Amino acid sequence: MGFLPPYLFSALAVAGLMLVASLVFGSELAPMPQSVIRAFAGLVRSGELLSELFITVGRGIAGILWANAVGVVLGVAAGFNARLFRLASPLVAALQSCPPVVWISLVMVWAGTGSAVPVSTVFAATVPFVFSTTAQGVMGLNRRVLAASRLYDVPWRRILWSYALPGVFPYWLAGFSTVLATAWKSAAVAEFLGSHQGIGARIFWSYHKLQMEELNAWALVLIMLGVFLECAVITPLRRKAAALETRGVR
């Protein structure tokens, strides 16, 4: 349990800040930590937390799946075709630097509010990462091994499973950790601006009705989701990707 003290320190620091804010702005605008925890417990008891969490996470996963379906296919094509990669690079850089609010406003105009907004936003925010890491992985494959595979008439299925996919996987994995980190933040922002459901939407409604305990409780949920993803998924994925990349040392 050696990891507890730093997390405990962070939790106490946040509680301390909330306490100070409450004393400065008053408990109506900045609720005391115990009120937020009570509101949080209420969300857990009523089942709202779980249902909204499922909605947000589900939208995030849907966006990630779409981004992978498109990004991997295009990334493989660009990885094998240097000209295509060069052509696509400025567009990918532009997409990567594009703030989610651009996609959110466009999708709201095209598709109205609802799941389409967060799913499309997650897709647009993550597909450039999937594309570029997959393309880099394909470009990192040793062309001599591919030449040897052709020379010895190695069947394409064996090339794919024994060489190409394991070769691209560490790059994809490194990109996927960034995709996860980006996805949940984008999903929450998109829900805040363009959806009636999900954690982001609940934050919006709490803000709209000035229900500060609930607003803080939903913010707490979002932070906990981020910390969970970082500790339980993203960091192990990055470690795994780094370990896989070192296999290639010759």
Place this chain on the structure above:
Amino acid sequence: MLAVRGVTKRYGKSAVIESASLRLAAGEILCLTGPSGIGKTTLLEIIAGIVPPDGGTVQAGGKIALLFQDNALIPWLNAAANVRYILPLTVPAEEAETCARKWLGRFGLEDGQFPAAMSGGMLRRLALARTFAAARPLILLDEPFAFLDEAWQRTVAEEMALHAREGGSVLLTGHTAVPLGWDCFRGIPCGIMRVSNAPVHLAAEDPGNAQSVKKA
């Protein structure tokens, strides 16, 4: 077994190989010697069909195995899996395993070793084991003695000689053709083509660069 006629290769405006011709019959060994960067590897890759020539023809009378200069091994497969990788799907798994073990043993390697944990010499021996395991009549070896001590060089030479005695042919490159003078090659037609100028201009008929065949 192999006939190369007037092969030319250019990268941009500079010619790497200019009108190279050579012949190799079944049971023969031919060594291309010369300094680095002169086009020997390119010529082997053209013969193997990996690099397209700009001119000339290559006729091979059988399937080709190639020892790549950079070994072209798969880092995440162990030694046995690297050898099995190039074996045809028609070879049953058990037979492929036996074949891999046989060639790895011949080159002093163990099945489970991974390339990342191997020295330069071990990687070379693994690449050689894979090349010979392919069991193809024409074997192209790019610098087969590089990174190897004399004992392993002799093992490679013995395998080459055995391959030639069984009716196969070997075309190799090297900075020196000294190993072809070793006893194991006695009775095998061995040729040496020296390349001293770039672009490579090889012609068996050219008296200045003749394919001298030593028949001991």
